[in-house]
Amino acid sequence: MNYRHSYHAGSFTDVVKHVILTALITSISRKDSSFCYIDTHAGTGYYDLFSEFAKKTREYEGGIEKIIQQENPPPLVKDYLDCVHKINNQLTGAKFASLRYYPGSPMIARYLARPHDRIIACELQPQEYQALKTAFAGDKQVAVHHTDGFLGLKAFLPPRERRGIVLIDPPYENPDEFTRIARSLPTAIKRWSTGIYAIWYPIKEKNQVDRFYRILKETIALPIFSIELTIYPDLPNHLNGCGMVIFNPPWQFDALIKKTLPWLWKSLTINGQGSYQANLIK
């Protein structure tokens, strides 16, 4: 396991993933009843953009730094940016701190959660796990586990809540990661059929993504809500964009995402390259 998310924190793919996550959580929060958020590959909770890791790639310059500079972002992006501001204000103690820290998925979920909601976060890499544990130390709403995310799916599903979200966001270090996800999902969905499942994926090779969708269609009977955003044309073996597959999307999520994606793409694209789409595949 060589992957460290600190190199990629706040990148354009993080922005896309976290705006979608914000949309899922704000949509599910329209109802009062509690939800459980399960993050199978949680990372460290937050990232220092001044660290040696982040400075080496400067990926945040093409992501959060672009977004934070935009005037009048759409309401969904404002909700997401609130989380970014919160982590900076919290860690620096300033009321209007400038951008230095970037919240990861479990921290975004934590900021959006209400007092009766619950978060379960799994992380396997020992140092990342320690950092995650420290980030949520003493927080009774968050349970942090040093475990394989796919084993976590078996161990923590179904939670006691009827409603909730599972985010599956592995590093895709191994070429078989797509297959592992597709194999784990049917059992997970069977165990907790009312849960929302969101799976992030990189768009590098079109064939790989097409194959992923083929396996998902073969093994899961539910419609797939598919979101993709690319900022480069179809360059071979290059991170052109990313996508999210969602099973059981919440009510009104579709409209919220479709309203926000054009703005997001316009803000992130390199010279108008790439494209975006969001649709339900039956």
Ligand SMILES: C[S@@+](CC[C@H](N)C(=O)[O-])C[C@H]1O[C@@H](n2cnc3c(N)ncnc32)[C@H](O)[C@@H]1O
């Ligand atoms: C893409 S990063 C997660 C980023 C995080 N979800 C976010 O959006 O802020 C993937 C994480 O999975 C961890 N990881 C790798 N293999 C894992 C496994 N089998 N189970 C759980 N975590 C794993 C990595 O150490 C890394 O922190």
